[in-house]
Amino acid sequence: MTYDKNSKKIVDIIQNFARKHSLWILAYGTGCGAIEVPPTMTSRYDGERFGLRGAATPRQADVLLITGYLATKTLKRVIRTYEQMQSPKYVIGFGSCTINGGMYWDSYNTIKALDRYLPVDVYINGCMPRPESVISGFIKLQQLISEGKANGAEKYQKNLEWYRENQKKVIHNWKMPDYNW
C-alpha cells in the first residue's frame, strides 16, 4: 500500500516524498479562476518553490486544478480529462463556485458541487482565492499526500457507480469511453 503513512518500506517513503514534492498541474482554466494561476506561478508568488509545475497534457499531470464554475458542457470534458490522467492523481476545486455554486447558485447551466462528480482532494475557498490561498491549498494537498489521505483516485474507482450516476444526471447524452482502471 503506497499511501500508507506508516509503511516501513523505504521505497514507499521515497515515493511519497517525491509525489509530495513534484506536483504537475493541469490547470483546467474554466471560469474566472484561471487568471489567478499565472500570478501564482510567476515571480511574485513563485509556485515553483514547492515543486509545482504546469503540465501540458493529462497524461503527464498529477493535479487537476478546476479554476471556477463548471458548465455541464465543460464538466463532460473535465471528467474525460480526469480519467485520462494517470494515478495517483489529485483534484483541487478552486473558488466558491466549485464548492456550492458561488454566484452561479441559480444558474441553469453550472454544477453546484464538484465533489459529486469528481473526487476532490482539496477545496480552496474564495471568490476568487488570492495566490496566497492557492499556495496554501497546494501545501494542504502536500500534507494530505504525506499523510496518505489524498486518495481521491482510489475513492473514484471504488465508488465509480455513484459518481457515474451523478454525472449522468447532469450530462444527458452520455457518450463516453469506459473507465476501467
Add this chain to the structure above:
Amino acid sequence: MDINWLKVLGIIITPIIAFIVGVAYGGIVRNITARVQNRFGPPVVQNFWDIIKLYSKKTTVSHGWMHHLAPVFAITASVTTLYFIPVLRDSKLFANLSFSGDLIFLLYIMVFGSLGMALGVGQSGNPNAAIGVSRGLSMMVGYEIPFVLALVAIMIQFHTTSLNDLLAVQDKFTNWIIFQSPIAFIAAILAFLGMMGYAPFDVVIAPAEIASGPPSEFGGKYLGLMQTSRSIFTFAKLVLFTDIFLGGAGDFGTLIVKTFLLYMIPVLTGIVNPRFRTEQAIRFFWKWPTVFGVIAILAVVMKG
C-alpha cells in the same frame, strides 16, 4: 577470455554519473531561469523528485508496442552515445568503449534516439505529437548541416575522425581546438543551440501550442525514462563538445566546470529569447552557422 573489469565497472557507473550530473544540471538550470525571472526557483534536487515521481506513477497508458519501446530507443541512443565518448582524458575507468574512428558513428547514433522516439510518438496517434515530430525532424536537417561542416573542418584539419586523436592533439591549453579553429567552434556552438532544444529553438515541444508535442501521450514511467534519457543525453552532448573543442577533462572537477560553462550558452540564450518558427529556425541554421562552417573548411583547405 580475459575481461577488463575496470572497463565493465566504467560501463556500469558512467550512465549513473551522467544521470546524476544531467539531472542536477536540469535543477540548476531551473534555478537560474527562476533567478533571471526574479523568482526564487525550485530546490536544486527538484528534477530528481520529478523523475522519481514519474517512475512511481501507478498507472500508465500505452498505445502499442512501438509506443512502449519509444523511450527505450531514446535511452539506448543516449547511453550508447555516452559509451562511445571518452568522459575523462586518459582515464582507464571512463574510457568506455570509445575506440578510434567514431565521430561519424556518433553523428549517426545520436539520431537513433530521435528516430526511435519519433516512431513511438507516431503510434500514439496524437496529431499534436505528429506535428512535433514533423517540426523536430525538419529542425534536425537544419542544425545537422553546420554541425557536420564544423566536424568536417576539424577532421580534415587534424587528419582524424577519432575523438581520442582529437584529445591527444589538445595536450595543452593553447592547443585546444576552440583556439585552433575558432570559426568551426562558432558554427558548432550555433548548431549546439538547436541540438539542446532550448529557446529560440524549442518549437518542437512548444507546450502552449501543441501540448508539449512529441511526449504529449507519454506519462508515468515512459515520461520518466524519457527524462532520464534526456538528462543523460544532455550530459553526453556536453562531454562530446568538451572533448572536441575544450580539450576534454582530466578529472571530474574540470569536467564539471567546462560542461557547465558550455551548458550555460544554450540555457542563457534560451532564457532571454522568444521562439522561432520552424522555418525561421531552419533558415537561421542554413544562414550564418553554415557560412561559418564553410569558412572553417575553406580556412583549413587554404592553410593546406
Add this chain to the structure above:
Amino acid sequence: MHIQDCTENTCVDQIQKIFHTAEVEIQRKKRVKVKLRLDLVPLFLSYARDYLNFKHLAHISCVDWIEENEFELIFMLWSYEASLMIMVKTRVNREKPEFITLSHLWPQAETYEREIHEMYGINFKGNERLGEFILEDWEGVPPMRRDFDTIKYSKENFYQRPGREDAQDVRETISKHSGEEVPDFAKEFSIRRIEE
C-alpha cells in the same frame, strides 16, 4: 442614389425620407435609434449597409417582452466613416418567432443568429447552421426566455449544497446589518425567495 456618410441629423432625415413608418430618434451623440416594422428590417439593413455606409454589423441582440407577447430584435450597425452607431429595433411575435437570416449581408450574422436561436428559440429562416451551439443536449424551453424558471430548473437538476440559506440575497443581509433600504424590484424578488 449614391453612398453617403451621414452625421446624426442627416442620417435621421435620410432614413425618414425613405422609410416613412420608421421611428427615428437620436439617442445620444453618435447613436441613432430606429424602430421599424419587422418586414421592413431586411430592406432597411441592406439600405443602411449599401447606401449609408454602415459596413459593420456589430451585434444582434434580443429582449423578451413577455408582457407584450413579443421578442425584440436589436441590430447594431456601425459606420467607420461617420463613427456612428445605428440601432435597429423590431418586434417579433412570441408565439411563432421567425425572421430571415442576414448571413448573406454579413457572414458574422450567422453566429449571432445561432446564439439567439439557442437562447430564445427564434427561427432564422435560411440559416443552415441553427443547430447546437453553446449548450449541449439542451431540451425544453430556451433558457433565456423569461418564462423559463432558472431557479426551479437548477433545483431540479443540480444538487444544491445545503448551508447557504442564510445568505441567499446579499441585499437583504446588508439591509439587516446597516439599515440600507432594499429597492422595490428587489423586494419582490426576495419575497419570492422566502416563499420558496
Add this chain to the structure above:
Amino acid sequence: MISIPVLLLLIFAAGLLAFIAHHTIPVLRDAIVIIAITIAGYIVWQLPGQTSNVNFSIGMFAINWGVTEYSQLFGLLIAVLSFFALIYSSAFMANKERLGYFYMNFMFSIGAMFGIVYSQDLISLFFFWEIMTWSSFMLTIYCCEEAQSVGLKYFIFSAIGAYSILTAIVIIYSGLGSLQLANIFANFGTMSIAAKLAVVILLITGFGVKSAMMPLHVWAPDAYKMSPAPYTAIFSGALSKMGIFGIGLVLFKLAAGQGFYPYVQEILAWIGALTALFSTFYAIFQTDAKKLLAYSSIGQLGYIITGLAIGTPLSITAALFLTIMHGIFKSMLFLSVGAVYYRTGTTNMNEVSGLIRKMPYTFFTALFGIITVAGIPPLGGFAGKWMLYESLIQSNHYFLVIVIFFASTAAFLYLYRFIFSMFLGQEEKETENVKEAPLRMIVPMLILAVSTLVFGVFPGLLLKPISGAMGYLGNFQHAWETSVLFNNWGSEIDLNTIVTSIGGVFIIAWILITVKGYRKNRYVTTKDIHTSGEVPTGNENLTYAIDFYKPFERALGSVLKPSVDKLYNYTGKLLEDSFEHLRYVYTGNGQTYAMYVMGFLLILFLFSELIFGVAL
C-alpha cells in the same frame, strides 16, 4: 558441369513454360518459375568454379560468356532477390490476370540481367540489355491503361540509353576491331582521345539511364509506381544495379588511367551527389509511397555513383557494399508497400494509416528497411554510409561530403513520413478489417529484413566478395575484417562492440520498462488521446498526414523549391513535346520495338564493311 548457357536457357525456358502453363495448366505456373529460379540460384552459386569461358559465334558475332568476381557479385544479388520476389509474387499476383505474360517477362528480365553480368563481349551485353529493357517495359505497362504513357516515357529514356551504348560500341569496334571485353579493356588506351572520351560519356549516359542518374531519372518514379510490387523490388533492387555494373566497368576498366579520368570522376561524383540531394527533396514531398521510395531509390543510387566515381579503394568498397544493401533494403521496402497495397488497395500515404497493429510483420520489415536506408547502426546501411563518408573526407571531397550528408539527413524526413503515415498514426475506420499479408509474402520480407541485421553486424560477409570484385576492377585493396571496418587514416570501427552495447542497453531498458508495473499498463486505442477533453467520434479524422513537412517546405521555399520546380516543369514540358514527335516512331507496341532493334542489328550486320571497314 553446369554453366552459363544452361543458366540462361533455364531461365528463358522457364519464362516460356510459365507462359504456356498459364494457358494450359495454371497450377504449374508458379512452381515452374520458383523451381527454375532455385536451380538458377544454385548454378550461380557454383559458377566461380568454372574457369573457362563459353565461346561460340552466331553469324559474325563472336559470343563470349564468362564469370568474373565482379559479375559474380551482381549475379548473386540478382539470384537472391529474384528468388524472394518470385515467392512473394506467387501470393501477391495470385488473382491477377495475364499472369503468363507477367511471369514470362519477369523471367526474361531476370535472364537478361544474368546475361548482362556474365557477358564478356559487347554484342551479347547489348543484346541482353535490350531484352531487359523490353521485358521491364512490358511489366511497366502491365497494370493498366494509365501506364501506357509512363511506359512510353520509360522506353524513350531506355532508347536514349540503348542508342548511346550502341554508338559507343560502334566507336569501339571501329577503333579496336574487337568487341571482346578483355581485348577492349587491354587496348582501350590506344584509341584517340576524342574517341575515348566519347565512348566513356556515351556509355555512362547509357548505363546512367538504368541507374536513374539525374537528369536521366525522369522515367523512374512513374515506372516504379506503375509496375507490380514484386517486380518493382527487382526493378529498383536489381535492374537499376545493371547501370551501376556498367558504370563500374566503364570507370575502372576503360576510363581509369586516361588523361580525362579525374575530370570524369569529379563530374560524375557531383552528379551523384546532386542526384542524391534533389531526389531526397522530391521524395519528401511525395504522397504516393511507391513514388517516395522511387525517389529514395534514385537518391541511394546517387550515393553509389558518387562512391564509384571517387575511385579510392574505400569508396569503391562503400559503393559496392551500398549496391548490395540497396538491393536488399529497397526490395524489402517495395515488398512491404506491396503488402499494404495487397490488403488496402492503395499506396497513397494520405489514405492509409495506423496499420501497425494489423500488419505487424510488414511494419517490422518496413522499420528495418527505413533504419537501413537511414544508415543508423546497427543495421547494414551504417557500414556503407560510414565507409562512404570516410572515403569522401579522406579523398579531400569536403563539400561533396556535406552535400551527401545533407541528403542523408534529409532522408530521415521522408523515411519517417513513409512509415508514419502508412503504419503509425490514427487507426481509421477504412482499414478496420485489414489483415496481415499471407505467409508467402511475409517470409521473404522477413528474411531480407533479418539479413540487413546480419550484414550490419558482419559486413565482412559482403566485403569478401566485394574485395574480390575490386581485385577484378583494378587491383584495389582495402583491409577489412568480419565485423571491423577501417578507414584510410588508421581509424577503425568495431561493429561487434557497437551492436553489443546498443543491444545490451536496449534489452536492459526494455526489461526495466516492461517489468515495472506491467499489469497496470493499459493498452488503449489511438482514439484515446489527449484532445482537450473532447471525445473523438469514430468518424473524426485525427490523422496528421497531409502536408506533413509544410514547415520544411516553407524553409526551402524561397531558396530552392521554386527554381527546382520550374526547372523540373520546364524539362517535363520539353520532354512531353519531344514525346509528341517520337510517338510516331514508338508506337507503344513491343513488337514494333523488337523490329526496330532487329532491323538496326541487321543494318549493322549487312553494312558493317561499309561502316567499320571490317566485316563482322
